[in-house]
Amino acid sequence: MRHYIKYLFFGSLLFLANSCREALDLTPVAARTADGFLNDPKNAVEAVNACYYQLLRLQEFNENNHTHDYFFGDLTTFDSQIGSTPNDFSDLQRLTEWTMNNTNVPARTLWSVGYQGVHNANYVITSLPDATIDANLKSRLMGEAYFCRGYWYLRFATLFGNVPIVTTRLSTTDFKDAKKGTIHDAFEQAVADFKKAAELLPEKSAYSAADIGRASKGAARGFLARTLMYQIGFDKQNTHTWQEVLDETTKIINSSQYSLAANYATIFETEGENNNESIFELQATSLGNAERATDAIGSHSPTCQGVRTNNLLAGVIVWGWGYNNPTQDLVNEFEAGDPRLSSTVFGKPHNNGIVYGASFNYDIGTEWTPYHNRKAAKTPGDASGGFGWWRNGNNIRQMRYAEILLMHAEALYNTNSEGPARTYLNMIRKQSEKQHFCPRV
Incomplete structure (x- = not known):
């Protein structure tokens, strides 16, 4: 970042x-x-x-x-x-x-x-x-x-x-x-x-x-x-009361400080950090010579969720421990053609396992499901020298404007305003229609 x-x-x-x-x-x-x-x-x-x-x-x-x-x-x-x-x-x-x-x-x-x-x-x-x-x-x-x-x-x-x-x-x-x-x-x-x-x-x-x-x-x-x-x-x-929830979300909406990202696919990428949709995210940076958490101020989460064992991505070794495998149940929740799926999971069954223009050396024997968390996918840049693989510069998104709109919709529904609630809910659905892959993919 x-x-x-x-x-x-x-x-x-x-x-x-x-x-x-x-x-x-x-x-x-x-x-x-x-x-x-x-x-x-x-x-x-x-x-x-x-x-x-x-x-x-x-x-x-x-x-x-x-x-x-x-x-x-x-x-x-x-x-x-x-x-x-x-x-x-x-x-x-x-x-x-x-x-x-x-x-x-x-x-x-x-x-x-x-x-x-x-x-x-x-x-x-x-x-x-x-x-x-x-x-x-x-x-x-x-x-x-x-x-x-x-x-x-x-x-x-x-x-x-x-x-x-x-x-x-x-x-x-x-x-x-x-x-x-x-x-x-x-x-x-x-x-x-x-x-x-x-x-x-x-x-x-x-x-x-x-x-x-x-x-x-x-x-x-x-x-x-x-x-x-x-x-x-x-x-x-x-x-x-739900009216209190509605009051707070209304203040945020009326502040004109936030808006939905124009391209959903960028939200969890480096270029999406601290963007116009970001309400709060934990700031991280990668220190290539940091071996342990106490030596760095990055996130270990991408390594923890990376594809298991030593894997090659664009010719560079990228380490991963293979945790947090998305299930088929989650994949099935996406409607056919929903572009957000490609920003949610990756793995052999989806897009032929291609991520950032290259394929991992997937070890099926260490996967509980054939999917991995796309939001935590590592890039070749995360594998720079020393222990750079250990701590990554991926910011941890804690709250986005999309959540504000969803809470606003739920508060409207619970205060007998179903029509306006549907309007805000559909704002989120329309955002997915604007997704396209990042230029570097």
């Missing part, structure tokens, strides 16, 4: 900020306190970057952590099979069978990464108000921190249900004693955080090129609408 946020790991500072000071009753010499640290605008920005860094860690792999968004999405549905070899990653098998426990690696990773993200956001939210930096910058950074915290509580609500609600800086000991809240509490915290973020954040167009990818007012409203919609469906204590 051309533009990305430079994420900086901030964990060491946060650990020091919460360490016990009574154990060593010494006067600091030439040291900056955590709060004073934020008086430097650059440091304040880096503190917020640490919040984004935790979001990207949901696409990581190393010896202790392994989790991806699709582990909890695609693989738990009839749209996808695990893939890879039969005995690979038994914890993932248990996750898809709904038999996991508290030692399950994907679930445990999401929990620990998520609460570190909450901790980072809480540091900013509780410390930044006293910082002596530009008021406009402070407001924006606060909004970004609220957005990131809301993101996590929405994930916690939908995946774990009853979780501790932590909104202040806690020591490790205090966190262990935190009381478990309800799914209602988690949803309400996410709603409150997204509302505050929407109040403080600028519109997408207000960001300079150097800040592309940061949360915007539209992103906060979009995630607020998503939260309200989920809460209406899952929270027995819910008091929110």
Whole structure:
């Protein structure tokens, strides 16, 4: 990608900020306190970057952590099979069978990464108000921190249900004693955080090129609408209404900040990153000498979903582990001639296995289905020297304008406006008619 946020790991500072000071009753010499640290605008920005860094860690792999968004999405549905070899990653098998426990690696990773993200956001939210930096910058950074915290509580609500609600800086000991809240509490915290973020954040167009990818007012409203919609469906204590969802999606539509991509086929390609349809996406970049997640700020997801074993694509070795094989059930959901299918799957049964103008060396013995995820397909450029195959520069799309229109249609339908709902639904269908393959294919 051309533009990305430079994420900086901030964990060491946060650990020091919460360490016990009574154990060593010494006067600091030439040291900056955590709060004073934020008086430097650059440091304040880096503190917020640490919040984004935790979001990207949901696409990581190393010896202790392994989790991806699709582990909890695609693989738990009839749209996808695990893939890879039969005995690979038994914890993932248990996750898809709904038999996991508290030692399950994907679930445990999401929990620990998520609460570190909450901790980072809480540091900013509780410390930044006293910082002596530009008021406009402070407001924006606060909004970004609220957005990131809301993101996590929405994930916690939908995946774990009853979780501790932590909104202040806690020591490790205090966190262990935190009381478990309800799914209602988690949803309400996410709603409150997204509302505050929407109040403080600028519109997408207000960001300079150097800040592309940061949360915007539209992103906060979009995630607020998503939260309200989920809460209406899952929270027995819910008091929110479909009118609230409609209000938020209407604000986004009327902002004139977004539109559907002219060519659906480009959305998940490099040229489609941060396009006019993008509401929010996790920014990634490929570092050719990075061997592990802690050494890079790219996504491991394309490698994880790539065709199994060492494969040649345009004469270049492209590695893959073969996870997340789309099913025939998913393929059958597409109407005959729907061009979006070619942007959804690839494999021997479809387009003769051709992707980016070349064919993989498909290993049928390691495929649970004959299909792979086209949105995560790797290009020869992803296989540049060293460990470039390990971490890719593919941005992870988290919300698109198409989802806003679909939520808007659903809210209209649930507020007795079926006619207008059909109009917005058909806007999505018409977009598919404009698809054509990218010029480089």
